[in-house]
Amino acid sequence: xxxxxxxxxxxxxxxxxxxxxxxxxxxxxxxxxxxxxxxxxxxxxxxxxxxxxxxxxxxxxxxxxxxxxxxxxxxxxxxxxxxxxxxxxxxxxxxxxxxxxxxxxxxxxxxxxxxxxxxxxxxxxxxxxxxxxxxxxxxxxxxxxxxxxxxxxxxxxxxxxxxxxxxxxxxxxxxxxxxxxxxxxxxxxxxxxxxxxxxxxxxxxxxxxxxxxxxxxxxxxxxxxxxxxxxxxxxxxxxxxxxxxxxxxxxxxxxxxxxxxxxxxxxxxxxxxxxxxxxxxxxxxxxxxxxxxxxxxxxxxxxxxxxxxxxxxxxxxxxxxxxxxxxxxxxxxxxxxxxxxxxxxxxxxxxxxxxxxxxxxxxxxxxxxxxxxxxxxxxxxxxxxxxxxxxxxxxxxxxxxxxxxxxxxxxxxxxxxxxxxxxxxxxxxx
Ligand SMILES: [Fe+2]
Numbered sequence: 001x002x003x004x005x006x007x008x009x010x011x012x013x014x015x016x017x018x019x020x021x022x023x024x025x026x027x028x029x030x031x032x033x034x035x036x037x038x039x040x041x042x043x044x045x046x047x048x049x050x051x052x053x054x055x056x057x058x059x060x061x062x063x064x065x066x067x068x069x070x071x072x073x074x075x076x077x078x079x080x081x082x083x084x085x086x087x088x089x090x091x092x093x094x095x096x097x098x099x100x101x102x103x104x105x106x107x108x109x110x111x112x113x114x115x116x117x118x119x120x121x122x123x124x125x126x127x128x129x130x131x132x133x134x135x136x137x138x139x140x141x142x143x144x145x146x147x148x149x150x151x152x153x154x155x156x157x158x159x160x161x162x163x164x165x166x167x168x169x170x171x172x173x174x175x176x177x178x179x180x181x182x183x184x185x186x187x188x189x190x191x192x193x194x195x196x197x198x199x200x201x202x203x204x205x206x207x208x209x210x211x212x213x214x215x216x217x218x219x220x221x222x223x224x225x226x227x228x229x230x231x232x233x234x235x236x237x238x239x240x241x242x243x244x245x246x247x248x249x250x251x252x253x254x255x256x257x258x259x260x261x262x263x264x265x266x267x268x269x270x271x272x273x274x275x276x277x278x279x280x281x282x283x284x285x286x287x288x289x290x291x292x293x294x295x296x297x298x299x300x301x302x303x304x305x306x307x308x309x310x311x312x313x314x315x316x317x318x319x320x321x322x323x324x325x326x327x328x329x330x331x332x333x334x335x336x337x338x339x340x341x342x343x344x345x346x347x348x349x350x351x352x353x354x355x356x357x358x359x360x361x362x363x364x365x366x367x368x369x370x371x372x373x374x375x376x377x378x379x380x381x382x383x384x385x386x387x388x389x390x391x392x393x394x395x396x397x398x399x400x401x402x403x404x405x406x407x408x409x410x411x412x413x414x415x416x417x418x419x420x421x422x423x424x425x426x427x428x429x430x
Contacts, residue, residue, distance in 0.1 A: 009419040013387050014408040016379035019372045022198035027415075028321040035300055035414050036062025036318070041148070041155040041168050043302030043315055044068050044078055046329060048152060048185050054097040054112065059327070060317040061145060061156055062301075067091050067101065068147070068154060071112040076149055078156040079114035079142035090142070114142035150174070151181035153304070153313075169298065170236035172243040176296040179287070180304055180311065184334045188344065191328040193353035197365035199301075199316045199324040200411070205361050206297035207242050207407060209233060209398035210384045214263065215364055219350070219357050222281050225293065226251060228259040233397040239390040239406030240299040246398065248283070248292035279346045280356065283308040286340070297403075299410055307357070308347045309340065322369060326362070328352050382408075 007020040007027060021027050036042065042061045045068055049057050056069035058081060065081035067090070083090050083103040090103045090110065100117065102109040109118030116137040124130025145156035148165035155165055166174060195202065205211070213220045213227030220226055230250035235242045251259075275281075283292050286309065295305040303314040311332060317325040328351065332344050350357040372378075385393065385400030390409065393400055412419060 007417060009408070009412055009417060010379065011387075012419045012421055013389075014405040014412070014419065015382045015387050017382065017408055018376075018379050020376045021411075022201060022369065022372060023321060023376050025321045028318070030415060031318070032062050034416065035411070036064075037158040038414055039157070039159045039162055040300055040414075041157050041162060041165055041298075042300075043298060043313070044147075044154045044156045045315075046152055046185070046187060046313065046331070047076070047149055047154055048187050048331065049095065049329075050076075052097065054099055055095070056091065056098060056101075056112075057095045058091050058093065059315070060325075061158065063318050063320075065089055066145065066156065067114075067142075068156070069098075069101075069112050076147045076154060077113050078145040078147045078154075079110075080145075082142070083108055084116055084140040084142060110142055114144050116140045116142075151177045152185065153177060153181065169241065170238070172234040172236050173241050173296055173298060176243040176294070177304065180294070180296075180306060185311075185331045186334045187329060187331045188341070189330045189348070191330075191352040192325055193362060194319075194323065194325050195362055195365055196323055197362075197369040198321055199318040200407075201365040201368050202316060202324065202326065202361070203297070203300065203407060204404050205364065206295065206303050207233075207244075207401070207403040209244060209400050211364070212246075212293075212398055215360050216357050219281075222275055222278070225357075226256055226259075227398055228255045228396075229398060230395055231291075231293075231397050232392070232394045233400060233403055234392045235390055235403050235406050238410060239403070240410035241297055242403035242406065243296040244294070244397065244403075245291040246293040248285075248290050250290075280349050281308065282343060282346070284340070284343060297407075299407060305351075307351050309343045310347045310351045311344065312348075312351055326353075 007018040009018060010016050044059050045057050050070045053070055053072045053074060056067055059066050059068060066078055067081045068078045070076055081089050081091050085106055085108050088103050088105045090101050100109050100111055107120045108116060111117045119131065122131050145158055146162055147154065147156050150165055150169065212225040216225055228251040229246050231244060231246040233242055233244040293307050295303060297303050301316040305312050313329045315327045317327060319325060330348055332341050349355060352358050382401045382405055385402045390402055390406040393402060
């Protein structure tokens with residue numbers, strides 16, 4: 001199914017996004033080829049999930065099922081979880097340990113590198129039947145991905161020669177991962193959820209600081225996010241990823257009062273309203289820099305985050321133009337105290353499908369999708385923080401959609417959508 005007319009980004013600074021890119025199955029198919037199987041690195045999982053030889057997890061790269069495992073020599077491998085014989089999904093479990101992977105249908109077996117090593121009745125019985133003499137198992141392995149890991153975070157790419165992972169992630173993301181994965185980690189749980197929305201609507205949410213202190217009313221009221229808090233937002237040099245943080249104590253009561261003057265729920269800042277139990281918001285500053293929320297979004301599918309004391313990764317798994325799955329992985333450090341681990345679990349009530357904070361992000365994407373059904377020829381408006389260049393922002397970086405425009409610029413580049421020129425826009429700077 002091809003889209004009849006190509007979605008059109010009317011302005012070069014990507015301050016308008018055509019709704020068609022969220023609705024059209026033709027666009028979705030093109031994304032699978034040009035983005036998900038294109039020159040990008042896709043977040044697959046954490047090495048801590050597969051510490052020992054033979055350990056494996058099943059996951060997704062775009063909408064393709066993938067196995068990630070660790071071979072006998074400790075090396076990491078990833079391949080499409082689809083048998084070379086009939087395409088059957090080979091590994092059916094979420095995780096495990098195995099010496100090889102065998103398809104249940106005709107028992108074709110693959111080694112931990114995805115090479116075909118066993119075909120039952122290859123030579124038939126008593127000289128009859130079997131595969132043709134020239135059938136070579138080496139021609140029938142599972143489709144392999146390039147795999148690289150940074151700080152124990154595993155990425156895969158379908159591109160035959162992708163740029164090195166470190167170059168792809170670039171300094172802001174490398175610095176972020178250096179800090180988040182500074183010590184050996186332990187995975188403590190997963191959650192997942194299906195959404196009737198487009199995957200890009202959720203990815204936009206990662207770079208959208210603007211909504212944080214507005215959509216998330218409970219968090220805004222009781223102190224985890226306020227739009228008036230300061231912070232920074234740093235794109236990589238191509239503007240396709242972004243790292244961001246919130247400085248928890250950077251706003252005064254007066255700034256909050258002024259800032260929220262026009263916000264409908266601001267009456268809840270009434271000082272008489274208090275929660276009896278603040279455990280879910282009981283952030284303890286582990287590093288001592290006052291940064292209560294730190295996130296980094298890696299194009300096209302991943303978020304790495306510290307939300308209070310919750311440490312987590314999120315992986316976007318697209319299913320169709322109008323459906324995706326989100327997969328959360330929670331972790332702590334191996335050497336942390338029992339008290340801190342308890343805090344992580346308690347605060348995990350913020351993050352995830354039913355999280356006091358996160359469920360609203362999902363709901364926002366769903367509401368967007370419901371609203372745009374017949375607006376395919378129109379556009380979103382991305383102007384908070386100004387138009388024009390996509391650059392580092394400090395201070396009130398929360399009130400910004402700038403890095404979201406960076407996502408769209410790289411998206412359009414990979415999709416081959418040339419934004420229209422608009423001299424009028426270029427002149428009308430903020
Ligand atoms: Fe949010």
